[in-house]
């Protein structure tokens with residue numbers, strides 16, 4: 001147990017006290033004693049409400065379970081009436097528009113990718129902040145986007161034939177998004193600035209310009225020898241980089257060495273489902289990284305390909321307009337911070353009766369305190385030009401819980417002496433009770449909402465859990481085609497547009513969870529801007545650069561304008577549970593489903609529990625690397641729990657599958673010297689126990705969440721490790 005310091009009536013872990021008083025509060029005009037006194041009041045006011053909200057979740061679910069048991073023949077109308085009666089479905093508020101002010105351009109006006117990154121990993125987090133700009137040449141060369149033959153494979157040295165394909169693809173992209181009045185970019189020999197505008201000399205000597213000359217917005221270098229041409233299309237920028245002496249540039253008749261796309265407009269620094277933070281040390285580590293991002297001091301030193309590297313936040317980018325006037329664009333992605341939800345408590349702080357305090361309350365106070373460093377502008381590397389702080393709040397159920405978050409944000413603003421609505425909120429639409437009451441949820445935070453986002457992964461987990469009693473759900477891969485999911489996605493866009501999100505806030509779509517499948521992403525993720533979303537999640541900087549292409553191809557403003565007319569009522573479809581009509585799957589189908597889910601669960605949980613890694617790339621049974629986090633774990637564990645409950649498989653079969661897949665996962669990790677096998681000489685590791693419990697006790701977990709079990713086993717693992725060290 002960590003030593004605590006008694007402050008007023010509460011007890012605060014020494015490590016947190018030290019961090020707050022010697023790091024987070026330094027440079028801020030806040031009184032230390034007052035800070036702790038206010039924090040204590042806030043805990044006293046809010047903790048009981050937090051607990052009541054959680055009890056309500058349990059109570060509603062008990063009633064839903066009972067209803068399903070009494071109504072085996074599902075009838076949509078009766079179901080809706082029942083949900084209204086118990087207060088799950090809320091009475092819709094009168095029409096309103098959100099009024100959020102001081103929202104940065106990256107959120108309100110620009111449409112583009114949103115990157116997510118685990119905040120416990122400084123190397124990745126800085127990389128993410130810098131992923132505002134990414135090389136299109138690298139993204140195309142280094143992934144599977146381009147069709148590959150023997151000749152165009154990635155080789156140890158640069159492969160010019162592959163490079164040629166990259167250039168061809170890029171020139172087509174340029175012709176598509178910044179076409180020339182005559183000819184093609186592939187015929188361009190020279191780009192220069194003439195009389196304040198971009199002129200292009202073609203190989204036949206003809207001089208032409210852009211079809212839309214206003215897309216040229218700036219340059220760097222000399223007018224007759226520019227090093228950078230900055231263009232803008234659909235509010236999104238990119239740079240054409242020219243250097244005739246460069247290894248790549250010299251192969252191009254116009255000297256183009258790269259195209260740098262504005263990529264991750266925004267990034268979510270994640271303290272939630274992609275990290276494994278179970279104690280004070282873990283939490284303070286994350287808070288310290290956030291502080292480094294907010295005051296611009298975060299660095300990371302690491303060795304890559306035998307070279308020692310220092311990574312730090314990028315500076316802004318400087319240009320001249322056609323008339324010579326200087327201007328700059330941010331070199332970094334606009335950062336959000338994702339706090340934890342309302343569920344867990346933390347021993348970082350104990351209240352006056354010695355109970356752990358809700359972790360979401362602690363996150364709200366500490367992450368906002370830290371972000372104040374950025375808004376008072378101590379660092380040159382400002383995050384928000386509008387002096388706003390962007391907090392993503394996940395896993396809220398219904399409008400009461402959103403109202404609670406709003407109340408908490410008000411109190412935090414007051415205690416940190418911030419103007420009202422400095423704290424903006426991003427509401428994850430990822431629990432069913434929020435989806436069906438989304439307009440009411442938005443209304444509760446209408447002065448501060450900066451995004452809604454369909455977290456379809458958590459949402460799928462919640463869907464399975466909520467309808468657990470009704471029947472067996474469809475196989476996991478079929479979930480995306482289910483009525484509820486399609487309707488939920490559309491309804492989310494509709495709700496955002498009806499309440500005035502256009503040009504004011506983000507309507508976001510979910511994660512691309514196959515980090516290496518970039519060709520498929522380029523083919524499919526264009527559906528997100530097409531659906532009216534002005535952002536969507538990507539798992540890596542490379543994915544951000546490739547997904548940015550979609551926002552050049554689709555003008556989201558136009559799409560949203562058309563979608564504003566959507567008057568379809570989606571409620572009944574959203575409330576159609578994904579229960580299989582035909583439960584007669586053959587033995588092999590059932591076993592494959594189990595194998596796939598169990599492999600993913602074990603592959604993820606072993607790294608969570610034994611190594612403290614909260615987001616991993618884990619191969620599925622077809623050997624496709626999948627991004628796994630707590631939300632995907634929630635789906636897989638709930639899925640098996642559901643099939644077990646409805647006797648699609650037996651407990652014996654599940655346990656047997658766990659043992660078999662443990663060997664597969666051990667084999668996948670055999671090159672990792674720090675790896676400990678899941679079962680050793682019949683002795684099950686903590687990770688194995690945790691993974692199995694997530695399934696066998698899946699129905700008992702609050703809303704199917706995985707946090708309680710993961711935390712318990714990770715703490716046990718840490719404790720055992722300490723004991724071993726002290727022997």
Ligand SMILES: CC(=O)SCCNC(=O)CCNC(=O)[C@H](O)C(C)(C)COP(=O)(O)OP(=O)(O)OC[C@H]1O[C@@H](n2cnc3c(N)ncnc32)[C@H](O)[C@@H]1OP(=O)(O)O
Nearest residue numbers: 116117124127128273274457511539540615616617627631
């Ligand atoms: C349902 C939800 O809540 S989704 C939200 C939670 N999910 C996430 O946050 C996903 C974030 N992504 C990741 O954590 C990682 O990309 C993973 C775990 C999926 C894969 O990680 P790895 O196997 O290490 O990736 P891989 O080896 O292909 O690439 C590593 C390189 O890419 C970079 N990278 C990978 N992901 C990211 C990221 N999200 N942000 C910034 N950089 C990243 C790393 O910095 C590293 O580059 P470096 O060597 O120059 O530092």
Ligand SMILES: O=CC(=O)O
Nearest residue numbers: 455456457458631
């Ligand atoms: O948080 C995202 C999700 O899909 O869940």
Ligand SMILES: [Mg+2]
Nearest residue numbers: 430455458631
């Ligand atoms: Mg989620």
